[in-house]
Amino acid sequence: MSISSGSISSSPAPVAYDPGSGPVLEVDDLHVEFRTRSGVVSAVNGISYSVDQGETLAILGESGSGKSVSAQAIMGILDSPPAVITGGGIRFQGRDMLTMNAEDQRQIRGPGISMIFQDALSALNPVYSVGFQIGEMFRAHRGTSRKEAKQHAVELMDRVRIPAAARRVNDYPHQFSGGMRQRVMIAMALALDPRILIADEPTTALDVTVQAQVMDLLKDLQRDTGMGLILITHDLGVVNEVADRVAVMYAGKIVETGTVDDVFTRPAHPYTLGLMNSIPQVEAKGGRLNPIVGQPPNLAAIPSGCSFHPRCPRARSGVAAAPGRDCVGDVPPLRLVVPGREAACHYSEEVLGV
Numbered sequence: 001m002s003i004s005s006g007s008i009s010s011s012p013a014p015v016a017y018d019p020g021s022g023p024v025l026e027v028d029d030l031h032v033e034f035r036t037r038s039g040v041v042s043a044v045n046g047i048s049y050s051v052d053q054g055e056t057l058a059i060l061g062e063s064g065s066g067k068s069v070s071a072q073a074i075m076g077i078l079d080s081p082p083a084v085i086t087g088g089g090i091r092f093q094g095r096d097m098l099t100m101n102a103e104d105q106r107q108i109r110g111p112g113i114s115m116i117f118q119d120a121l122s123a124l125n126p127v128y129s130v131g132f133q134i135g136e137m138f139r140a141h142r143g144t145s146r147k148e149a150k151q152h153a154v155e156l157m158d159r160v161r162i163p164a165a166a167r168r169v170n171d172y173p174h175q176f177s178g179g180m181r182q183r184v185m186i187a188m189a190l191a192l193d194p195r196i197l198i199a200d201e202p203t204t205a206l207d208v209t210v211q212a213q214v215m216d217l218l219k220d221l222q223r224d225t226g227m228g229l230i231l232i233t234h235d236l237g238v239v240n241e242v243a244d245r246v247a248v249m250y251a252g253k254i255v256e257t258g259t260v261d262d263v264f265t266r267p268a269h270p271y272t273l274g275l276m277n278s279i280p281q282v283e284a285k286g287g288r289l290n291p292i293v294g295q296p297p298n299l300a301a302i303p304s305g306c307s308f309h310p311r312c313p314r315a316r317s318g319v320a321a322a323p324g325r326d327c328v329g330d331v332p333p334l335r336l337v338v339p340g341r342e343a344a345c346h347y348s349e350e351v352l353g354v
């Protein structure tokens with residue numbers, strides 16, 4: 001679907017992911033801190049990634065790995081203070097958003113980059129109808145009349161497959177099921193035809209059947225519009241189903257990145273390998289799960305060297321370590337390990353067996 005100022009075309013041509021199209025969004029060495037009374041929390045520690053037209057990048061990690069904070073930095077919705085972007089750049093179609101003025105940022109956030117959240121009920125305003133809230137996007141950004149905005153809202157509700165959209169446009173959020181509320185959020189996010197959609201755990205609050213329906217809807221909409229999709233999740237199954245590439249985050253850094261097929265079939269980082277081994281296997285009925293031992297680190301006191309070393313079964317230090325590759329003392333850089341794959345581990349070649 002293509003929405004222009006005041007009109008909606010209803011028969012879009014599918015737009016395929018074109019790896020040669022160039023990045024729409026580039027995040028470059030981004031650093032975010034939270035400066036609290038009890039100390040500095042280093043939430044994002046130099047992450048870089050890019051998203052092309054029509055591409056789905058999954059950002060995968062446990063709670064507290066920094067994946068949502070980096071998305072909030074892109075959207076300009078970090079609470080500041082205490083959050084401070086201390087370094088790096090965020091470029092949308094080549095323009096650095098961190099150095100542009102507030103009005104230029106407003107022209108990008110919403111029309112250019114949009115976001116949907118995990119909990120639609122708290123993201124929607126309970127005292128306004130869903131039609132009013134969807135229509136607000138058109139009124140605020142395009143000065144559309146109230147009547148026209150309502151018509152656009154009905155068309156968008158139709159587009160995200162909310163049954164009887166014309167009748168339900170005046171209903172309130174509490175009158176919708178969780179899955180339908182998430183569709184309302186998606187309609188709002190798509191209203192201005194964004195080039196990038198960030199979906200932060202979009203299906204976590206939904207049951208499994210509805211999760212699959214919402215992910216199918218997102219993929220269909222992406223195919224129709226050609227938008228890039230950043231999917232933030234801790235759900236390996238969702239990543240495997242819908243993403244083209246994956247960036248695995250740990251302690252505010254990307255520790256592995258590559259195509260989903262490559263990373264899932266042959267992880268190059270022990271953390272990714274641990275995530276894969278912790279997936280319950282249907283055929284291993286009665287078998288034991290293999291969770292990663294220990295807890296994610298406190299981001300106010302990140303371990304030295306490789307931040308994963310206290311939990312890593314392959315960690316080596318002192319005389320056991322190769323020169324310059326001491327897991328406790330030397331920070332492993334994110335580096336090309338094999339073509340198309342980067343990992344931040346001193347011993348990725350061993351993990352891969354190459």
Ligand code: SF4
Pocket residue numbers: 269270271306307308309312313314315316327332344345346347348
């Ligand atoms: Fe494990 Fe060392 Fe690799 Fe870190 S650098 S993941 S501690 S082997």
